[in-house]
Amino acid sequence: MGEIIRVAFDAVLANKLRSLLTMLGIVIGIAAVITMVALGEGAQRSVAQRLQGLGTNVLTVRPGQAFTGGMIRAQASMTIDDAEALRENARHIQAVAPEIESRFQVEYGAKNANLSVVGTWPDYFHVNQGQITNGRLFTDAEDKGRRRVVVLGALAGAQLGLTDTASLVGESIRIRGIPFEVIGVLAEKGAQGFNNPDESLYIPLSTAQFRVMGSDRIRSIAVQAVSDTAMxxxxxxxxxxxxxxxxxxPEQPADFNIRDQASLLNTMQETTQTFSLLLAGIAAISLLVGGIGIMNIMLVSVTERTREIGLRKALGATGTDIMLQxxxxxxxxxLAGGTLGLLLGMGGAAMLQRMAGWTVVVAPEAIIVAIAFSATVGVFFGIWPARRAASLAPIESLRYE
Known part of the structure; x- marks a missing residue:
């Protein structure tokens, strides 16, 4: 067996360029699979972290369609009275946080940026597990008094050209031309889909409705149940x-929608996993193409080395020895192509993480599967050329020109 392995390596190294080009399909296939699986695994872990950050006992209530006589009349609306009704004499509800959101031009000195401004109750930070790192949160009294105070997301200062958002605490900024006092900065939470709460500004709901946005309608209500089992x-x-x-x-359809945050994010996670498998499957097609290329080259190699095979058989080599070679x-x-593809895929995943800021995770299971798949491809596509070589008759092989 040692001699067979040595002869096999000598044959591969004797035609370096051809061997490298033959491995190229496997290299590209393994690299693509590793990169796609790393992106998918990273996306799933990112969703899991967001699920932990939001909490599994949070429900979101949004306006639905208003019906009259079984027909859709218009888009329904929700007001502060709905949130008050949910909070009053609640048995299974721990906290309620209505929310209104819009984008406005925010100014600080000579700097300005178009940022998301969220009007809400102080319970919003408890429901969404927002942690304060500098300053403080606004209070119920400030909400009722329509005070012009604002809490900034961790990266809001960067949007205004500052290196440290905490330096804005105690300063005055202008939202839609209205001055607001910065009273606090939240801890960084990370982007959530197309929305990044770290770049948002948070002001009291009453202030948002009557001083900034001029509307008493609210976009959604976040409701926190007393426990996971009470959902x-x-x-x-x-x-x-x-x-x-x-x-x-009772017989009328509801004009509002209630969504479970955990179920929504679990659905996102399942969707992400499906897309990851789809992309990995598409990338695996190149492995198939690479395997066919290896089989083709091995058949050419058998034809080129027919006389060598005949000579080996004449000297006592069995069909099994030739096939194993x-x-x-x-x-x-x-395996060489799989190893190179693995290194290339890990490098590509790391580059995507550094340049695009995406979360990527190269799982050990993916590495093991990639190497095992490479070996399987080698055996599957090599067995036909090997059997063909083993079946050659010694006399005919020696006569081959």
């Missing part, structure tokens, strides 16, 4: 209270 009871309580608030009869050659080509 169904909390949803039933929300449905009951909002139906009563909107004067809906060509099978090892095919295996060496695939």
């Amino acid at each position: 169904d009871d909390a949803m039933a309580e929300i449905d009951q209270k909002l139906r009563r608030e909107h004067r809906l009869r 060509f099978l090892v050659e095919s295996l060496v080509l695939c």
Whole structure:
């Protein structure tokens, strides 16, 4: 066996350029699979972190369609009264945080940027697990008094040309031309899809409605249940209270939607996994093409070395020895290509993380599967040329020109 392996390596090294070009399909295939799987795994872990950050006992209530006589009349709306109704005498609800959001031009000195401004109650930070790093959060009294105070996301200062957002605490900024006092800065949470809460500004809901946005309608209500096990009871309580608030009869369809944050993010995670498998499957096609290329080259190699095969058989080599020799050659080509592809894929994943800021994770399982798949391709596509070489008759092989 040692001699067979040595001869196989000598044959591969004797035609370096041809061997390298033969491995190219395997290299590209493994690199693409590793990169795609790393992106998919990173996306799934990112979603899992967001799920932990939002909490599994949070529900989101949004306006739905208003119906009259079974027909859609218009887009429904929700007001502060709906949020007050949910908070009043709640049994399965721990906290309620209505939210209104719009983008405005924000100015600090000579700098300005178009940023998302969120009007909400102080409970918003508790529901969404927002941690303060500098200063403080606004209070219920400041909300009722329509005070012009603002809490900044961790990266809001960077949008205004500052290196440290905390330096804005105690300073005055202008939102839509209205001066606001910066009272606090939140800890960084990371982007959530197309929305990045770290670049947002948070002001009291009453201030947003009557001083900035001029509307009493709210976009959504975040509701935190008392526990994970009370989610169904909390949803039933929300449905009951909002139906009563909107004067809906039991047979009428609801004009609001209740969504479970955990279910939504789990769905996103499943979707991400499906796309990752799809991309990895597409990338695996190049492995198939690379395997066919290896089989083609091995068949050419068998034809080129027909006289050598005949000579080996004449000197006592068995069919099994000949078959193992060509099978090892095919295996060496695939494993070498798989190793190079693995290194290239890990480098590509690291480059994407550094340049695009995407979360990538190269799992050990992916590395093991990549190497095992390379070996499988080598055996599968090498066995036919190896059997063909082993079946050659010694006399005919020696006569071959």
